[in-house]
Amino acid sequence: MKGCPYDNTFAEAMFKVFKTEFANGAHFSSLELDDYVHWLNNIRIHGTLGYVTPVECRKQAL
Template sequence: DLDIELFDYVNWYNNKRLHGTLGYMSPKEFRELSLEKLSK
């Protein structure tokens, strides 16, 4: 049970949580946008 709860929390933290410092994007969205900008 703890493994599932921890996985769910980490998934939420990295993929869904909005962060004010990142322009109210999730860390995943911010990373993807940053990588896209670097590839141009």
């Protein structure tokens, strides 16, 4: 919905993590970005998901 402050929350959080934990002054090829997305979804645990990865959380929900 236009003007809703929560519309872009996930994208903003993902880019914050990307900049602070992974990118920090590095130069990337597209392959490295694929590696980052794999890391973000399959390896990195998240506190609000009960300290599991997003993929594990999704599997538990299904």
